[in-house]
Amino acid sequence: MSFPLKILTHQILGAIGKKTFHYPFGIYVYLTFSCNLRCSYCDGGTGQKFPEMEKSELSSKEWENIFRKMVRHSDVLMLSGGEPLLHKEFSEIVRCARKVGFTFISLNTNGLLLTPQIAASVDAIIISLDSLDREKSDRIWNRQGATEKVLETIQKIAPMGHPSLMINSVILPENIKDVSKVLEFCGKNNIAFSAGPALLKTKLHPSLKGNTDYHNLIDQILEAKKKGKRVAATIDYLKGLKREAKFDCQPVLVWRIYPNGDIVFPCSRLNKTIGNALEWPDPIDAFRKHCDGNFFQLDCKESCPLSCYMDVSFMIKRPLSLIREGLFRIKTFSSGHRMMY
Numbered sequence: 001m002s003f004p005l006k007i008l009t010h011q012i013l014g015a016i017g018k019k020t021f022h023y024p025f026g027i028y029v030y031l032t033f034s035c036n037l038r039c040s041y042c043d044g045g046t047g048q049k050f051p052e053m054e055k056s057e058l059s060s061k062e063w064e065n066i067f068r069k070m071v072r073h074s075d076v077l078m079l080s081g082g083e084p085l086l087h088k089e090f091s092e093i094v095r096c097a098r099k100v101g102f103t104f105i106s107l108n109t110n111g112l113l114l115t116p117q118i119a120a121s122v123d124a125i126i127i128s129l130d131s132l133d134r135e136k137s138d139r140i141w142n143r144q145g146a147t148e149k150v151l152e153t154i155q156k157i158a159p160m161g162h163p164s165l166m167i168n169s170v171i172l173p174e175n176i177k178d179v180s181k182v183l184e185f186c187g188k189n190n191i192a193f194s195a196g197p198a199l200l201k202t203k204l205h206p207s208l209k210g211n212t213d214y215h216n217l218i219d220q221i222l223e224a225k226k227k228g229k230r231v232a233a234t235i236d237y238l239k240g241l242k243r244e245a246k247f248d249c250q251p252v253l254v255w256r257i258y259p260n261g262d263i264v265f266p267c268s269r270l271n272k273t274i275g276n277a278l279e280w281p282d283p284i285d286a287f288r289k290h291c292d293g294n295f296f297q298l299d300c301k302e303s304c305p306l307s308c309y310m311d312v313s314f315m316i317k318r319p320l321s322l323i324r325e326g327l328f329r330i331k332t333f334s335s336g337h338r339m340m341y
Ligand code: SF4
Pocket: 035, 036, 037, 038, 039, 041, 042, 043, 049, 050, 051, 081, 082, 083, 110, 128
């Protein structure tokens, strides 16, 4: 099913109060939980940092097996971690994904191991950057020299004119002003920007709750978005962050797979799984079995302000917001880069 038809289907179902695990928008793969950073805010959903979450890793052959089954449901693949570039067979995994038919592959990385060759092999790159202040950022990431290295990488990658290069910042009480500078840096360099607040398990970081500086930063991001800067979050999402809004979560609009092939359900924040994708001839049957029928009602009392859950759930509820965002992206996400500090 084409992407617009999937959106329409989810919207019609949403309008009659139904949700479905069918027609996912993408397949999100945690290639590894290992990482070469130890960010202060890292949280795999359970309060544990990703690198502390033990999971065996699959080989490229095993991923190819899973990809063949998954690509029938979506040809959009998101590679993440941990730090996905620490997977020994990363490049081979990308090759396998292309071979089986994924047409859009994104990479979510901390940037330390990113090379121009790897950047050229994927369709979108999201690099973490929480501050331009090297010392402070190294402290947040718990690794000396890491920020300088990531900035050097961004300088190498950005001039390649990758149309979907994005910098993502995690907002903490101690880096609110720094994120504002990262936003300006992205604006000057025509790099797409996104940001989201730090979470503790499923909740907004308590020090951001009702925090005026945090709210002012969201206003600044909103303003940049309205001025046509390349901010990759919907206006509804940003307003929702500001209101600390509750939302009706649709966690399986994207299917998520852990490093050992386990299928995540309903979401990574709750860290629950429903069997291994290697073992199911068609992984949709794992959802079917678990949900006992085609539809399920997930009445989650949490409201994790993570864009990958909140923004996507908002978009389904608000068709106009979705159309506006689609037009905005067509207009703004297609030009090259020139570095400016
Ligand atoms: S880069 Fe990501 S996975 Fe690694 S420690 Fe930081 S938040 Fe965790």
